[in-house]
Amino acid sequence: MLYMKLYIDQISEGxxxxxxxxxxxxxxxxxxxxxxxxxxxxxxxxxxxxxxxxDKKIKxxxxxxNEQFTGEIxxxxxxxIHLYLKEQHDEENAVLTIKQARKLYxxxxxxxxxxxxNLR
Amino acid sequence: MKKLFIIxxxxxxxxxxxxxxxxxxxxxxxxTLPVSTVEQVEESSSESFIQEAFDGIKxxxxxxxxxxxxxxNLIMILIGIVFIYxxxxxxxxxxxxxxxxxxxxxxxxxFVAGNQTGIYETGSVLNYLYFGVVKGIYxxxxxxxxxxxxxxxxxxxxxxxxxxxxxxxxxxxxxxxxALYLGFNLPEAGAIGIIGGADxxxxxxxxxxxxxxINILPDGTTVKNLIGPIAIAAYSYMALVPVIQPPIMKLxxxxxxxxxxxxxxxxxxxxxxxIFPIVALLLTTFISPSAxxxxxxxxxxxxxxxxxxxxxxxxxxxxxxxxxxxxxxxxTVGASTQADIFITKDSMLIFGLGAISFVxxxxxxxxxxxxxxxxxxxxxKINPLIGAAGVSAVPDSARVVHAEGxxxxxxxxxxxxxxxxxxxxxxxxxxxxxxxxxFLG
Numbered sequence: 001m002l003y004m005k006l007y008i009d010q011i012s013e014g015x016x017x018x019x020x021x022x023x024x025x026x027x028x029x030x031x032x033x034x035x036x037x038x039x040x041x042x043x044x045x046x047x048x049x050x051x052x053x054x055d056k057k058i059k060x061x062x063x064x065x066n067e068q069f070t071g072e073i074x075x076x077x078x079x080x081i082h083l084y085l086k087e088q089h090d091e092e093n094a095v096l097t098i099k100q101a102r103k104l105y106x107x108x109x110x111x112x113x114x115x116x117x118n119l120r
Numbered sequence: 121m122k123k124l125f126i127i128x129x130x131x132x133x134x135x136x137x138x139x140x141x142x143x144x145x146x147x148x149x150x151x152t153l154p155v156s157t158v159e160q161v162e163e164s165s166s167e168s169f170i171q172e173a174f175d176g177i178k179x180x181x182x183x184x185x186x187x188x189x190x191x192x193n194l195i196m197i198l199i200g201i202v203f204i205y206x207x208x209x210x211x212x213x214x215x216x217x218x219x220x221x222x223x224x225x226x227x228x229x230x231f232v233a234g235n236q237t238g239i240y241e242t243g244s245v246l247n248y249l250y251f252g253v254v255k256g257i258y259x260x261x262x263x264x265x266x267x268x269x270x271x272x273x274x275x276x277x278x279x280x281x282x283x284x285x286x287x288x289x290x291x292x293x294x295x296x297x298x299a300l301y302l303g304f305n306l307p308e309a310g311a312i313g314i315i316g317g318a319d320x321x322x323x324x325x326x327x328x329x330x331x332x333x334i335n336i337l338p339d340g341t342t343v344k345n346l347i348g349p350i351a352i353a354a355y356s357y358m359a360l361v362p363v364i365q366p367p368i369m370k371l372x373x374x375x376x377x378x379x380x381x382x383x384x385x386x387x388x389x390x391x392x393x394x395i396f397p398i399v400a401l402l403l404t405t406f407i408s409p410s411a412x413x414x415x416x417x418x419x420x421x422x423x424x425x426x427x428x429x430x431x432x433x434x435x436x437x438x439x440x441x442x443x444x445x446x447x448x449x450x451x452t453v454g455a456s457t458q459a460d461i462f463i464t465k466d467s468m469l470i471f472g473l474g475a476i477s478f479v480x481x482x483x484x485x486x487x488x489x490x491x492x493x494x495x496x497x498x499x500x501k502i503n504p505l506i507g508a509a510g511v512s513a514v515p516d517s518a519r520v521v522h523a524e525g526x527x528x529x530x531x532x533x534x535x536x537x538x539x540x541x542x543x544x545x546x547x548x549x550x551x552x553x554x555x556x557x558x559f560l561g
Contacts (some may be wrong), residue, residue: 026286030282040189
C-alpha cells in the first residue's frame with residue numbers, strides 16, 4: 001500500500017531544497033577546488049612517472065617556482081605577438097606582380113565564330 | 121516633389137486595391153442576386169458595388185493589426201522598442217537585446233487567431249522555431265559555444281575562487297523561497313529562482329522543464345507557462361548588470377578593501393587546461409546528473425578549444441553556431457511575450473523577484489569574498505569586488521567588477537581575477553539548475 005501525503009507543505013519543502021541545494025552546490029565546487037588544488041598536481045606527477053619523459057618535476061608546476069613568469073608577462077608577450085601579426089600588413093613590399101589568369105575557352109566569345117570572319 | 125510622390129503612391133495603392141474589390145463584388149453579386157431583369161441587375165449591382173466594396177474594406181480592416189490591437193499589445197511593442205533602444209544607445213548586451221526586442225514586436229503584432237500566425241498556434245513558423253525553446257534545445261547549444269569561448273585558466277590558477285561562484289548561487293535559492301512565499305507552487309518557484317543564477321540559457325532550460333504549461337502537478341493542476349517572463353526577466357537583468365551591481369558593491373565594501381591588489385595568476389600549462397574540462401565534467405555531472413545537457417556541452421566546447429586538435433570545431437561553435445542559436449533564441453523568446461499570455465500579475469511578480477535575486481546573488485558573492493579574506497594570509501587576500509562576478513552573466517559582471525576596481529585604483533586590473541568566479545558562477549548555476557530539476561522535475 002502506498003501512502004502519499006495529499007498536502008505537501010510547500011514552504012517547509014522549500015527550506016529543505018534551499019539548504020540541501022546550497023550544500024550540494026558548495027560541495028560540488030569545493031570538490032572541484034580541492035581537486036585542482038591537490039589532485040591535479042598529483043595527477044600530473046603520476047603522468048610524469050608513467051611516461052618517464054623529460055616532463056617537469058612536480059615542484060616546477062607549483063605556483064612558487066613559476067613566480068617569475070606571471071600572467072602579466074604572458075599578457076604582454078601575447079599582446080606584442082598580436083600587434084606584430086596585425087601590423088604586419090602595413091609593411092608590405094611595393095613590388096607588384098600581375099597574376100596571369102587563365103581564361104577558359106568558350107565558343108560564345110570565340111573569335112572564330114565572329115560575324116566579321118567573311119569580310120574579305 | 122514630395123506631394124507628387126504622395127499622389128503617385130495613393131494612385132498606385134488604388135490601382136492595387138481595385139481589382140481585389142472588383143473581383144470580390146462580382147462573385148458576390150453573381151452568387152447573391154438571382155437574375156430577374158436586366159435593368160434590375162444593373163441597378164442593384166451598381167448599388168451593391170459600393171456596399172460590397174465597403175464590406176470588403178471592412179473585412180480587410182477586421183484582419184489588420186489596427187482593428188485587433190489591444191492595449192497590452194501596444195505596451196509590449198513599446199517595451200520591445202525600449203529594448204532595442206537600450207541595446208543600441210547604451211550598448212547593454214546588444215547581441216541579446218536587439219533580437220529579443222525585435223521578437224517582442226513580432227510577437228505582439230495583433231492578428232486574428234486561427235491562421236497559424238502566432239507563436240503559440242501549432243503549425244506556425246514561429247511555433248516551429250519556438251520548439252527549440254520549449255524542448256530546451258537551444259540552451260545546451262549556447263553552452264557549447266560558451267565553452268568554446270571560455271578560458272578557464274584563471275580558475276585553474278586560483279581554484280579557491282570557485283567558491284565565490286557557489287556563494288552567489290544563494291540568490292537562486294533565496295528567490296526560490298521568495299517565490300514560494302508569494303504563492304507560486306514548487307516547480308514554478310524553482311524555475312523563477314534560477315533567474316538569480318543570472319544565466320539566460322540555464323533559466324530557459326530550467327523553465328522549459330519545470331514551468332512549461334504542460335506538466336501536471338500532483339494535485340491535478342497544470343503548471344503555468346512562465347518561460348517567456350522568466351527568460352525576459354533573466355536577460356533584461358543580465359543586460360542591466362552594469363546598473364544593478366555597482367551600488368551594491370559600493371555599499372558592501374570599504375574603500376580599503378576595494379584597493380586590495382591581488383597576486384597575478386600563475387601561468388597554467390596546456391595539460392592542465394586539457395584535463396580541466398574532462399575532470400570538471402565528470403565531477404559535476406556525477407553530482408548533478410540533471411544538469412548534464414548544460415554542463416556536458418559546456419565542457420565539451422571547452423575541450424574542443426583546449427585540445428589543440430579540433431580548432432575548426434571550436435571555431436564554429438564559438439562563432440557561427442552560437443550566433444545562429446542566439447538569433448533564433450532571442451527572436452523566439454522575445455516573440456513568446458504575446459501580451460495576452462505575458463501581461464499577468466505573475467509576470468510582474470517574476471520581474472520583482474528577479475531584481476531581488478540579482479541583488480541577493482551579488483551580495484552573497486561579495487560577503488563570501490569578505491568572509492574568505494578572514495582566513496587568507498595577507499599576501500593572498502582577495503579583492504571582495506570580484507565576489508560580485510560570482511553571478512554568472514558572463515562576461516558583463518566581470519567587466520563591471522573591473523570598472524569598479526579601476527574607479528578605486530587606476531592601476532588595479534581585476535578583469536583576469538574576476539573571470540574566475542564569473543565562469544565558476546556559470547558552472548554553479550548549472551549545478552543549481554540540475555539540483556532543482558532533480559528535486560522538482
